[in-house]
Amino acid sequence: MQDLGVDALLLSLGADLPWLTGYEAMPLERLTMLVLPVDDGATLVVPALEAPRVQERADEFRLRPWGETEDPVGIVAALVGPRRRLAVSDRTWASFLLGLQEALPTASWSRASVVTAPLRARKDAEEVAALRAAAEGADRVATQLLAGDIRLIGRSESEVSAEIGQRLRAEGHERVNFAIVGSGPNGASPHHEPGSRVIAADEAVVCDFGGTMAGYCSDTTRTVFTGDPPAEFRELYAVLQAAQAAAVQAAVVGTPCEEVDGVARGLITEAGFGDRFIHRTGHGIGLEEHEDPYLVAGNREALAPGHAFSVEPGIYVPGRFGARIEDIVVAADAGPEPLNRTSHDLHVVEA
Amino acid sequence: MQDLGVDALLLSLGADLPWLTGYEAMPLERLTMLVLPVDDGATLVVPALEAPRVQERADEFRLRPWGETEDPVGIVAALVGPRRRLAVSDRTWASFLLGLQEALPTASWSRASVVTAPLRARKDAEEVAALRAAAEGADRVATQLLAGDIRLIGRSESEVSAEIGQRLRAEGHERVNFAIVGSGPNGASPHHEPGSRVIAADEAVVCDFGGTMAGYCSDTTRTVFTGDPPAEFRELYAVLQAAQAAAVQAAVVGTPCEEVDGVARGLITEAGFGDRFIHRTGHGIGLEEHEDPYLVAGNREALAPGHAFSVEPGIYVPGRFGARIEDIVVAADAGPEPLNRTSHDLHVVEA
Numbered sequence: 052m053q054d055l056g057v058d059a060l061l062l063s064l065g066a067d068l069p070w071l072t073g074y075e076a077m078p079l080e081r082l083t084m085l086v087l088p089v090d091d092g093a094t095l096v097v098p099a100l101e102a103p104r105v106q107e108r109a110d111e112f113r114l115r116p117w118g119e120t121e122d123p124v125g126i127v128a129a130l131v132g133p134r135r136r137l138a139v140s141d142r143t144w145a146s147f148l149l150g151l152q153e154a155l156p157t158a159s160w161s162r163a164s165v166v167t168a169p170l171r172a173r174k175d176a177e178e179v180a181a182l183r184a185a186a187e188g189a190d191r192v193a194t195q196l197l198a199g200d201i202r203l204i205g206r207s208e209s210e211v212s213a214e215i216g217q218r219l220r221a222e223g224h225e226r227v228n229f230a231i232v233g234s235g236p237n238g239a240s241p242h243h244e245p246g247s248r249v250i251a252a253d254e255a256v257v258c259d260f261g262g263t264m265a266g267y268c269s270d271t272t273r274t275v276f277t278g279d280p281p282a283e284f285r286e287l288y289a290v291l292q293a294a295q296a297a298a299v300q301a302a303v304v305g306t307p308c309e310e311v312d313g314v315a316r317g318l319i320t321e322a323g324f325g326d327r328f329i330h331r332t333g334h335g336i337g338l339e340e341h342e343d344p345y346l347v348a349g350n351r352e353a354l355a356p357g358h359a360f361s362v363e364p365g366i367y368v369p370g371r372f373g374a375r376i377e378d379i380v381v382a383a384d385a386g387p388e389p390l391n392r393t394s395h396d397l398h399v400v401e402a
Numbered sequence: 403m404q405d406l407g408v409d410a411l412l413l414s415l416g417a418d419l420p421w422l423t424g425y426e427a428m429p430l431e432r433l434t435m436l437v438l439p440v441d442d443g444a445t446l447v448v449p450a451l452e453a454p455r456v457q458e459r460a461d462e463f464r465l466r467p468w469g470e471t472e473d474p475v476g477i478v479a480a481l482v483g484p485r486r487r488l489a490v491s492d493r494t495w496a497s498f499l500l501g502l503q504e505a506l507p508t509a510s511w512s513r514a515s516v517v518t519a520p521l522r523a524r525k526d527a528e529e530v531a532a533l534r535a536a537a538e539g540a541d542r543v544a545t546q547l548l549a550g551d552i553r554l555i556g557r558s559e560s561e562v563s564a565e566i567g568q569r570l571r572a573e574g575h576e577r578v579n580f581a582i583v584g585s586g587p588n589g590a591s592p593h594h595e596p597g598s599r600v601i602a603a604d605e606a607v608v609c610d611f612g613g614t615m616a617g618y619c620s621d622t623t624r625t626v627f628t629g630d631p632p633a634e635f636r637e638l639y640a641v642l643q644a645a646q647a648a649a650v651q652a653a654v655v656g657t658p659c660e661e662v663d664g665v666a667r668g669l670i671t672e673a674g675f676g677d678r679f680i681h682r683t684g685h686g687i688g689l690e691e692h693e694d695p696y697l698v699a700g701n702r703e704a705l706a707p708g709h710a711f712s713v714e715p716g717i718y719v720p721g722r723f724g725a726r727i728e729d730i731v732v733a734a735d736a737g738p739e740p741l742n743r744t745s746h747d748l749h750v751v752e753a
Contacts, residue, residue, distance in 0.1 A: 077593065080692050100681045103591035103720070119682045120699045141431075145499040146492035146513045162497050240454035242428065330451045331470045341431050348471045369454070
């Protein structure tokens with residue numbers, strides 16, 4: 052904080068607060084905010100009715116519960132005191148930031164992620180172990196999918212999504228964060244909301260799912276085909292598979308993030324699908340599903356040991372189908388370690 | 403917006419955007435934002451990979467999908483143009499507001515709720531019907547609870563919470579928002595996180611649960627006793643029951659919100675439990691679980707026809723037990739209409 056010129060961190064929603072304190076703020080209109088000055092102890096401002104939920108740690112932070120008729124923004128402002136270079140957690144509600152800006156009109160503001168993101172991005176051994184355990188849980192579900200244990204044909208996407216969610220829980224996740232099931236033309240929408248569409252034979256089905264296990268996130272994607280895939284799809288899938296593998300190989304310590312994206316994009320573009328790959332190659336993962344580092348053009352940050360991120364190129368043909376392959380990978384001095392280990396081959400299910 | 407001096411609304415996370423467009427922004431680091439100028443058509447700035455999810459309505463808003471290497475904040479700033487009095491949705495991430503403030507350094511900022519909250523707070527007949535349907539779904543679960551159909555003794559709070567969630571889904575909710583189960587001393591924590599504590603005989607169990615049905619929220623609380631309640635608890639509960647009923651009766655059109663809180667608090671204080679009622683009496687409800695109007699000291703806003711809100715006093719004795727009774731109520735010219743209809747009497751289950 053001293054190096055970065057930050058006098059106090061103000062942490063509300065998002066993972067910075069639980070990363071530091073073990074306590075996650077509830078996303079409510081009642082403000083929860085940790086005031087962490089560079090030169091003094093930290094104080095957690097918390098609604099009185101939520102205070103019983105917090106494990107106080109006198110050596111780490113004091114509690115300042117506030118009653119229903121108190122003004123929490125004023126309490127935070129008083130704790131900030133004369134400090135003026137303030138960094139607020141990225142997901143803090145705008146309504147609270149506007150209130151704080153009014154209460155502290157001479158302060159300058161930046162994102163707390165300037166301080167926390169580089170620290171959170173480099174996972175230590177314990178965190179990598181937690182990500183590995185979550186990936187293994189997701190992989191057990193992916194294995195069931197590839198083996199045809201999850202019935203697809205004749206069921207709606209939302210039914211299949213719910214089953215994937217149940218299986219994630221059964222395999223040890225305490226929370227399901229998402230379970231995208233995009234069948235046929237819906238597979239061309241990368242963030243498709245599973246709906247009432249009934250999956251038919253001879254379709255590509257993109258399944259992208261993840262949850263949280265012991266606080267850390269999983270995220271993997273496999274694309275299966277409900278029948279004998281036409282040559283056109285096989286060719287497209289082979290391009291995708293090669294691009295994904297090459298990007299994983301490229302994710303070595305010291306490589307700029309954008310170069311990993313460039314490797315996948317280069318191969319897909321060479322094959323003529325450049326305009327069908329409409330998103331970045333990957334995102335960091337940890338306590339949050341999406342966090343630093345992002346594998347995207349323009350991000351020149353070099354990969355460092357402990358960086359954990361997805362490698363997930365996709366090819367999307369609007370109105371027809373989509374395909375995506377995704378693994379979580381950790382950068383290490385010994386080379387990139389993929390945490391997801393299930394087969395990348397095009398699996399035909401229920402043919 | 404003209405009356406309030408707002409040149410443009412900028413809507414991202416929260417219910418304002420789906421309320422106006424039917425589309426809900428994903429809570430991600432990629433910005434989704436509706437730019438709605440007072441003097442021009444609206445534009446939804448949306449990540450290209452999420453654009454396929456949006457039902458475009460050319461008469462209501464244009465789409466401006468942005469690619470992975472574009473700057474969405476710059477796109478929003480360009481759409482804002484020369485307008486300078488901007489209102490941003492309350493739940494927009496601080497990181498985006500800071501970016502917008504940097505891009506538009508001469509703008510003045512306010513909360514979008516200044517414009518939207520009074521409009522959203524007064525529900526029309528269709529919205530009241532949706533809230534009633536959601537309340538009836540929650541009531542069917544409450545009926546099962548009061549009848550002893552949900553086994554409590556010998557099970558952990560989190561098991562019971564999961565069962566309540568399943569029952570909410572079975573009764574028509576598409577989403578479970580929370581299912582608080584606070585047993586024994588845990589009942590004294592109003593927002594208790596259900597955990598591994600096993601429910602025993604002769605305990606008060608506070609069950610507060612709700613979900614979303616057809617977009618609108620339910621929220622009801624009943625407190626049951628696993629055995630013959632001691633006189634002390636019966637007396638406390640009788641005070642609570644009288645206070646809750648009196649507050650519902652007081653919720654007539656024209657009454658200031660804080661007076662409804664005052665009625666419940668007055669009765670509870672008279673009985674000697676004033677310092678055990680540590681939260682406001684209620685919150686508005688609609689597309690969001692908590693929204694305007696809030697029944698809290700200091701809120702002099704008068705109740706208007708169509709206002710929908712919870713009435714949920716509680717009494718909490720730290721280390722021992724808690725009790726809360728909650729109904730959703732709609733203010734109407736004909737008088738307050740409680741949407742939740744299950745019995746308020748102290749139910750003994752598994753005695």
